Amino acid sequence: MDDVIIIGGSFAGLAAALQLGRARRKVTVLDTSLPRNRFAGHSHGLLGHDHKPPLDILAEARQQLARYPTIKLVNARADSISGAIDDFSVLTGDGESLAARRLILSYGVADQMPDIPGFAKGWGTSIVPCPYCDGFEVAGQHWGLVWSGPQSHNQVRLFHDWTDTLTVLTDGHEIPSDVRADLARRKIPVVDGRIAEIAQQGDHNAIVKLDTGSKVSVDILFAHPRNKPSASLHESLDLATVDTPLGIILKVDERRETSLPGIYAAGDLANPLMPSVTLASSHGATAGISAQQSMLV
Template identity: 80%
Template sequence: MDDVIIIGGSFAGLAAALQLGRARRKVTVLDTGLPRNRFAGHSHGMLGHDHKPPLDILTEARRQLARYPAISLVNARADSVSGTIDNFSVLTGDGESLGARRVILSYGITDQMPDVPGFAEGWGTSIVPCPYCDGFEVAGQHWGLVWSGPQSHNQVRLFHDWTDRLTVFADGHDIPPDIRADLAGRQVPLVDGRITGIAHHGSHGATIKRDTGLDVAVDILFAHPRNRPSASLHDSLGLATVNTPTGIALKTDERRETSVPGIYAAGDLANPGIPSVTTATWQGAMAGIFAQQSMLV
């Protein structure tokens, strides 16, 4: 039996494995090899790895974990989790049953692309969600923001640290008069109409097509589509969740433990705030440490 099974081997999962492996705890990481940021050419804001391709960072992390004999990296999907603390059972997609005293869920989330021609094709290049991840490289250029809800109003203020040239696309949303007045006072154009297509130019530029009016070209388009957990294990386990502006996140306490004793969570799956590689890595490390400390006698 393992001490810990980690489900999801991206930044959070591997960071948890590193802490557990260094504590000489036996750990198995199950991973399908589909990290959320695989569409991005570079990862930014992570100390020591700024502007490196995210898949390269993960490859190097796996290479470094190979020096710890207690860590086993397995390319497999987890189909189910059952049992209770100190006696969990994980069934893999290959039909193998694995046992562990603790479980860490770090299988991340999947962005749900809207049914707009060109959106999925530009995701991670000319269409991005996070200014902390990509804002510096396009600072001072013409940004576009697809309105997704009340949180978009705060993003207008946030984006000002990177650019003074911003166009907001209502995309069919009913923008209240007071927000319209605020945008006008900030000299931020608000373009009505629903987005019907997006054409891409080079690595960043995009032209937004609408069902009314002329097309609008921007240098980068920020959007926040709905997302969902990449697996449904939390549902079958009955784990508590919290609502976020774009979906749900697993609820954890200050020790990264979920509502079920012995099951921990980290990364985008359990982050209702600002998702990032740095945050995922920190949360994963802490989940590993707290899981290890919970097994002390």
């Protein structure tokens, strides 16, 4: 029996495995090698790894984990979970049954691409969600923001630290009159109409074509499509969740423990703030340490 099975081997899962391996706890990491940021050319904000391709960072992390004999990395999908604290069972897609005293869920979320021609193709390059991840590289340029709801008003204020040139595209959303007045006060153009297509030019530039027939060219387009957990294991476990403007996440306490004792969650699957490799790594380390300390006798 393992001490801990970690489901999801991206930044959060590997950070948890590192802490547990250094504590000489027996760990199995199940991963399907489909991290959320695999579409991005570079990852930013992670100390010591700034501006490196995210897949390169993960590959290096796996190599570093090889020095810990109690960590086992397995390329497999977790199909189901049963049991309770100190006696969990995980069935993999290969039909193997694994047992562990604790579980860490770090299988992340999947972004739901809207049915707009060119959107999926540009995701991670000309269309991005996070200014902390990509804003510095395009600071001072013309940004576009696809309005997604009330939270977009705060993003307008946030973006001011990176650029003074911003265009809002409503994409069919109703923007309240008081918010429109505030945007006008900030001298931010608002373009109405639904987005019909997005054409990419170069690494960042995007041409947004609207159903009104007009076009808007920007140097980078920020958008926040809804997302959903990459697996449904939490549903079968009936774990408590939290609704956010972009989708649901798992509810955790300060130790990253979910509503079911012995099961922890980390990474975008349980992060209400923003997608970030730094936060995912931090939360993963916290989950690993918490799981280890919960097994002390």
